[in-house]
Each structure stands twice: as C-alpha cells, then as structure tokens.
Amino acid sequence: MPEYPVIAVNGTGYVVDPVRRTIQEHGNPDNCLKLPALKPQEIPFDHPQSSNRFRPSAQKPLLMTPGVSQQFGDIVICGCLAVLQELADRHAGIDYLQVFQDDRGNRLCFIEDGEGGAITALLPDEY
Numbered sequence: 834m835p836e837y838p839v840i841a842v843n844g845t846g847y848v849v850d851p852v853r854r855t856i857q858e859h860g861n862p863d864n865c866l867k868l869p870a871l872k873p874q875e876i877p878f879d880h881p882q883s884s885n886r887f888r889p890s891a892q893k894p895l896l897m898t899p900g901v902s903q904q905f906g907d908i909v910i911c912g913c914l915a916v917l918q919e920l921a922d923r924h925a926g927i928d929y930l931q932v933f934q935d936d937r938g939n940r941l942c943f944i945e946d947g948e949g950g951a952i953t954a955l956l957p958d959e960y
Contacts, residue, residue, distance in 0.1 A: 838915040842908050849915040856912035868912050869905075869933035869941055871920070876928050884926035885945040887917040889952055893945075898955040905941050910954045913941060932957075 838849045839859060846859035849868075858864035876883055889895035897910055905913075913933050921927045933941040942960065945952045 838919060840911055840915050842911045847908065847912065849912045849919075851916045851919055856908060856915075866909060866912070867936075868909060868916065869935040869939070871913075871916060872932045872934055874928040874931060878924040878927065880928075883924070883928050885929050886921045886926060887914060887931070887943065887945055887952055888921075889914075892949070894951050896951045896953045898953070898959045900956045900959050901941060901954050904939060904956065905935075905954075910941065914943065914952075914954070917943060 837851070840847050840849060847856050848859055849856050851868075854868040854870060856866050856868055874883070895914065897907070901910065917927065917931055929945045931943045933943075935941075940957050942955050942957055943952065944955070944960075
C-alpha cells in the first residue's frame with residue numbers, strides 16, 4: 834500500500850490520496866472530501882524554470898485570498914498544496930503556477946513567488 838501525505842489543518846490530521854483525489858480525516862473514513870483535479874503545467878518538468886517546491890516557511894508563507902478560502906476551504910486548499918509538494922518532490926521541482934479544477938469548472942490557482950515572496954492560493958479572477 835502506498836504511503837500518502839498526512840497533513841494537519843487546524844489541529845486535525847488528514848490523509849491526502851492524490852490518485853483518488855481525496856482528502857480524509859485521519860482515522861475517520863466518513864469525513865472524506867474530493868479534491869479538484871490538477872491541470873497539466875504549461876512547461877515541461879525538465880525546464881529550468883520548473884524548480885518550485887511549494888513548501889511554505891517563515892520566509893515564504895502560504896497566503897490564501899478571501900475568495901479562494903470561502904469557495905474551497907482550508908482543508909481542500911491544504912490538500913491541493915500537499916499534492917503539489919508530492920509532485921515537486923517527484924520531479925525535482927514544478928512550474929511557479931499550478932491550477933486545479935473541480936467538477937463544476939471552478940479553478941483554484943497556486944503561485945509561488947521567488948525569494949522573499951509567498952505561496953498564494955487564489956481564484957483566477959483575483960490575480
């Protein structure tokens with residue numbers, strides 16, 4: 834059985850399954866949410882600019898706009914971030930812009946800024 838990322842959101846543990854596109858409260862199979870699908874990035878993984886890791890830190894915080902937080906919620910946003918981190922680990926980096934799309938066509942974007950910047954989750958019209 835593959836090991837899936839476990840993340841904490843507001844003090845609760847969640848297991849992210851990027852294959853089934855789900856995030857489930859750890860130990861509670863009844864609390865399972867579907868994640869939006871990650872769209873292909875615009876540049877190849879071996880492109881020199883495909884070097885972002887999407888790892889928040891004190892120097893590069895994770896920011897969420899009010900609109901994206903309201904539409905998708907912290908749990909889904911953090912689950913999508915875990916999917917990006919796994920993809921970045923697998924490919925030694927990914928493009929600075931990543932886009933997820935849910936079954937209703939709503940898009941969730943992540944942008945990683947360079948040095949001194951942030952990782953931002955936002956809706957397309959908030960860019």
